[in-house]
Amino acid sequence: MFALLLINAGSVVPVHRIVNSIWGSSPPNSVMATLHSYVSRLRKSIGDTTAGRRENLLTVRSVTPGYVLDIAPHQTDVDAFETAVENGRLRLAEGDLAVARDTARAAMDLWTGTPYGELASYEFAAQESERLEQLRLQGVRIWADACLGLGQYDEVIRELDKEVRRNPMLEQLGIRLMLAQYHTGQPAQALLTYERIRSHLATELGADASKELRILHQAVMRQDLTPPHTAPDPMDGPRGRPQPLGSPRPAEQDRGPGPGRAEPPPWATQLVGRESEMAQLGSFVGEGDRMRTLLMIGEQGVGKTRLLKEFEKELTSAGTAVVWAHCTEAPGAPDYQVWHRIVSKLLRTRGRQLDSLSSEVRVNLSVPNQERPMVDSGERTLVEHLGFQDAVCQLLLAAAEEPLALFIEDLHYADIHTLELLHLLAKEVYTAQLVVIGTVREHCVRSRPQLKHAVAALLCADAVESMHLTALSPADTRTLVQWRDEAPVSGDLVLRLHRATGGNPYLLTGLLRSRDVADDQEDLLDSLPFDMQVVLECRLAEPPAEVITILEICAVIGPVIDRRLLAxxxxxxxxxxxxxDALQTGLLVSNPADPNDLRFSHGLVRDLLLARVDTRLRAQLRHSVAQALANETAGAPYS
Structure with missing residues (x-):
């Protein structure tokens, strides 16, 4: 009973669930008296254990309709274990490999044996033990990824060789072991590891190895693997962020434009399906000589920046100067970072117009002069915050005596003071010839309460509008494909590409850069350029582990998910x-016509999730889906 309450610590466990978990369908005749006796003895045991301590760390309370175990925060090994794994995942996603390695190692060191091993015959204990085992394996993968990124291959071999020999079905760990063996000059050992896993899967499950493992096997055979710890290309995202493991060396022409690389083909720069949005932007700017603010909301890769670049051409041809600034995801970055960039750019480009700014305004802007050096905005007092905000308003009033547009990208990374200042501008600088357009990712607004509140407050202000940028329609997808091929295309190909990308222009143009995309037998995930695979990997690194678990279950259920079945x-x-929680990530969406009809925003996301799920876990998830369907057939509703 203590194990059941401990697993559900802080939550009320109903009496009927306690009885069913302990005795199943055959409880004793005097089950309530027996249960009360268990509770009494448990309370006495806890009291004897904690006697003499100042604070009572454990208490068992009777709360309708059952019992709850109250335990002080951070007092259990499981809590410390889960926290360490999650922190390791976050540090790995941020590219802090050394900290990710050490944090994951600390989690692994907490593991001393099979949890609840003596209670394996009880289903609730077996389920919790399996959950913790999967979490342990996630911690091992995080540790291995960090070590591979740091070039510590020998440590990976020592740790993972034991794991894979103990359970050859752990394909994801096998992939990392093969990489470590390959990069220590042992390709033959890597091939033996592959054969051990493949033969075990064939013998025990009658299944083949996963596509990811087979691709790695072929890359080892060709000796065509890039060391994971090599310095990433600037086009591949934030510095130090881990790249997908097991990826063959990408061809240069598939990596996107950059120094020394070919420019994208003409069709890839076409603006498709955005006629109404361009018209909305034109009318938005043409509403008179007063300040206007627009929030452009849409998912990553939907084309916000591309649309702004096209609109910039119209503004500059009409005599409006455009200043770009980007918010960045940098832990510990000072407040107003993006506004400092805007101030610096305006002082460089419109210096004469800003000569009239008073010394007080320049001081509050933290502009270096004889009276005051540059001040880190993170060290400002409340008075200094207000002074800086007012000074920015004064600067923009002076700078916008001639038409001016500010394009502020990625406001979902902005600090709260930056958003407050944007709100203040909408109220205080309404007489200026100023247009401010900010971009923000939709799923971030949904999942971050503080950002959602700031955006809602901003949209309530006068002269502030929003534009919701959605994915391309199947018809627009067809247009883009036809531009690439300069000929009519089959409806099947268009439908296949649209399902894979969800009409996301970034992913769609990436697939269209592949010559094999028209091959019906070609896996579209394999056709995606390497840099775009990195983007998808990093996108999947954002949600917490429990949400990724839900998304993995969705991937196993199929391309269309019944919400009741999932629940x-x-x-x-x-x-x-x-x-x-899964819907808030934006990776899973519901059908507006039927809220119970769920599907992935991009089919490629499902493909990537399936590729990362071990064969053993996939079989377990399929069994759970079959059991839920059987329950429904037997008359038990989904829930």
Whole structure:
């Protein structure tokens, strides 16, 4: 009973669930008296253990309709273990490999044996033990990825060789072991590891190795692998962020434009399906000589920047100067970072117009002069914050005596003071010939309460509008494909590409750069350029582990997911998190016509999730789905 309450610490466990978990369908005749006796003895045991301590770390309370175990925060090994794994995942996603390695190692060191091993005959304990084992394996993968990124191959071999020999079905760990063996000059050992896994899967499950493992095997055979710890190309995203493991060396022409590389083909620069948005932007700017603010909201890769670049051409041809600034995701970055960039650019480009700024305004802007050096905005007092905000308003009033447009990208990375200042501008600088357009990712607005509140407050202000940029329609997808091929294309190819990308222009143009995209037998995930695979990997690194688990279950269910079936599987597996948590990521979307009809925003996301799921876990998830369907057939509703 203590194990059941501990697994659900802080939550009320109903009496009927306690009885069913301990005795199943055959409880004793005096089950309530027995249960009360268990509770009494448990309370006495806890009291004897904690006697003499100042604070009571454990208490068992009776709360309708059952019992709850109250435990002080951060007092259990499981809590410390889960926290360490999650912190390691976050540090790995940020590219902080050394910290990710050490944090994941600390989690692994907490593991001393099979949790609840003595209670393996009880289903609730077995389920929790399996959950923790999957979390342990995630911690091992995080540790291995960080070590591979740091070039510490020998450590990976020592740790993972034991894991894979113990359970050859762990394909994801096998992939990392093969990489370490290959990069220590042992390609033959890497091939033996592959054969051990492949033969075990064939013998035990009658299944073939996963596509990811087979691709790595072929790359080892060709000796065509790039060391994971090599310095990433600037086009591949933030410095130090880990690249997908097991990826063959990418061809230069598939890496996108950059120094020394070919420019994108003409069709890839065409603006497709944005006629109404361009018209909206034109009318937005033409509404008179007063300040206007627009928030452009859309998912990553939907084309916000591309649309702004096209609109910039119209503004500059009409005599409006455009200043770009980007918010960046940098832990510990000072407040107003993006505004400092805007101030610096305006002082360089419109210096004469700003000569009239008073010394006080320049001081509040933290512009270096004889009276005051540059001040880190993160060290400002409240008075200095207000002074800086007012000074920016004064500067923009002076700078916008002639038409001016500010394009502020990635506001979802902005600090709260930056958003407050944007709100203030909409109220205080309304007489200026100024247009401010900010871009923000839709899923970030949904999942971050502080950002959602700031955006809502901004949209309530006068002269502030929003534009929701959605994916391309199938018809627009067809147009883009036809531009590439300069000929009519089949409806099947258009539908296949649209399902894979969800009409996301960034992913669509990436697939169209592949020569094999028209091949019906070609896996579209394999056709995606390497830099775009990195983007998808990093996108999947954003949600917490429990949400990734839900998305993996969705991937196994299929391209179309019944919400009730998903909820039933989550209950059967005792999964934390909810369907709404998965929807907030933007990776899973619901059909507006039927809220119970869920699907992935991009089919490529599902393909990538399936490629990352071990064969053993995939079989377990399929079993849970089959069990949920069987329950429904037997008359038990999904829930």
């Amino acid at each position: 039933s599987v989550l209950v059967l597996r005792g999964t934390t998190g909810s369907v709404n």
